[in-house]
Amino acid sequence: MTITLLGAAGDVTGSAYWIEEGGDALLVDFGLFQGVKMAEDRNRLLRGLNVGRLRAVVLTHAHLDHTGRLPLLVEGGYQGPIYATPATRELTELILHDSARIQISDLDRVNRKRQRQAKPALEPLYTPEHVSTVLSLFRALDYEQVEEVLPGIEVRLVEAGHMLGSATVELTVRRGVPPRVLVFSGDLGPWGAPIIRDPVPIERADVVFLESTYGDRDHRPLAETIAEFKEILRAAVEQKGKILVPTFAVGRAQVIMYVLAGMVHDGSLPKFPAFLDSPMALEATRIYSRHPELYDEEMLELLKTRHKGPCLQTVTPSVTADDSRALNDQAGPCLIMAGAGMCNAGRILHHLKQNLWRPETWVVIVGYQGPGSLGRQLVDGKKMVSVLGERVAVQAQVRTLGGFSAHAGQADLLRWFGGMAASGPRVILTHGEERGREALAAQLKQRHGIEAERPSAFEPIEV
Numbered sequence: 001m002t003i004t005l006l007g008a009a010g011d012v013t014g015s016a017y018w019i020e021e022g023g024d025a026l027l028v029d030f031g032l033f034q035g036v037k038m039a040e041d042r043n044r045l046l047r048g049l050n051v052g053r054l055r056a057v058v059l060t061h062a063h064l065d066h067t068g069r070l071p072l073l074v075e076g077g078y079q080g081p082i083y084a085t086p087a088t089r090e091l092t093e094l095i096l097h098d099s100a101r102i103q104i105s106d107l108d109r110v111n112r113k114r115q116r117q118a119k120p121a122l123e124p125l126y127t128p129e130h131v132s133t134v135l136s137l138f139r140a141l142d143y144e145q146v147e148e149v150l151p152g153i154e155v156r157l158v159e160a161g162h163m164l165g166s167a168t169v170e171l172t173v174r175r176g177v178p179p180r181v182l183v184f185s186g187d188l189g190p191w192g193a194p195i196i197r198d199p200v201p202i203e204r205a206d207v208v209f210l211e212s213t214y215g216d217r218d219h220r221p222l223a224e225t226i227a228e229f230k231e232i233l234r235a236a237v238e239q240k241g242k243i244l245v246p247t248f249a250v251g252r253a254q255v256i257m258y259v260l261a262g263m264v265h266d267g268s269l270p271k272f273p274a275f276l277d278s279p280m281a282l283e284a285t286r287i288y289s290r291h292p293e294l295y296d297e298e299m300l301e302l303l304k305t306r307h308k309g310p311c312l313q314t315v316t317p318s319v320t321a322d323d324s325r326a327l328n329d330q331a332g333p334c335l336i337m338a339g340a341g342m343c344n345a346g347r348i349l350h351h352l353k354q355n356l357w358r359p360e361t362w363v364v365i366v367g368y369q370g371p372g373s374l375g376r377q378l379v380d381g382k383k384m385v386s387v388l389g390e391r392v393a394v395q396a397q398v399r400t401l402g403g404f405s406a407h408a409g410q411a412d413l414l415r416w417f418g419g420m421a422a423s424g425p426r427v428i429l430t431h432g433e434e435r436g437r438e439a440l441a442a443q444l445k446q447r448h449g450i451e452a453e454r455p456s457a458f459e460p461i462e463v
């Protein structure tokens, strides 16, 4: 059996494992490379990749960096099954349609420019039709249900605690004696994250592909982060300022709403106007509310004591462009959550342009900000930034809260691995920058005497 990483080797995007044995191939995830131009070659279907051999695809979770290249398989002729939890299917539908829409609108702009330069137009990576075909191939697989996806190869999905529907993929290969167990951690969540359940460690593995996004550090504890968030909100409410929270639509937005609802309900924060200015986050919230079977005990307890889910009770949805524009006239104090999470697109840009120059504005950064993004410039303390083509002075107060991460920190990665450590698996570290992989490898060596491997993309791994 040969396994090849088609991405997320030494970085964190483009997750994909191509598994080949006896002429059959299986894919675990097929994510987009982000932070590069979508139309770049890295995001095209790879030359030499024999899609004709592909028999099944299994998904760990819906994030674009794990699902964003799936439509390319359809273009390449793939018509086999794509296995995922039901929640992952629903969220993937939302995320891939959004991705196709963004590509078309981005390319429109690029192609108008290319036309003026007498250059040929670029094609989008895929269209909404490709996305619809991809969705028709999905087969629901519940957690803990064992399914034979290929003769002699069984798959089981286990809770990964990273986002709604997220899973660790366990493959049991019964082609030969004794059977071998391959585990793909997927993105692992931290223990104690709001709304969703904690990750469930797996007891035995022969080989484990372990994510290492935060292999070199721990996040600030959630309780401290919530306390700091509350202090910021109190100060802003007192100043009658606007609080802008750039947020990722799936996962982070729901956590922020949950935390906000908690503060208002326990009386530690006065009720004040809060808006979710993101149609995509609203749709993601609807999907979250359809899956109470995936909630943790705390969330279920909350649902029992209140009739509605806590998420949207304290937050007003802002759906249309007019709704969004109307928020310009909304007096403070108020809180506005809008995408994109890194302030590189979307409605948050309008709110930043309108409010960054006002000293009574607060910007609260709750997620990762990629190098070069507007969000990163704000975190780095730039005093003048360019927003929607206009220079705007930053007089707002900018605060960063690191504890809302959906990823396990180093201690939780080791806790998860501890569940299978006694079975002495071969460990292959993926989905992390080099410093994350190195630090996690050092810990695994020190605690378990394991020499973890750190392969490059396209380096065949014989199992």
Ligand SMILES: [Zn+2]
Residues within 6 Å of the ligand: 061, 063, 162, 187
């Ligand atoms: Zn993820």
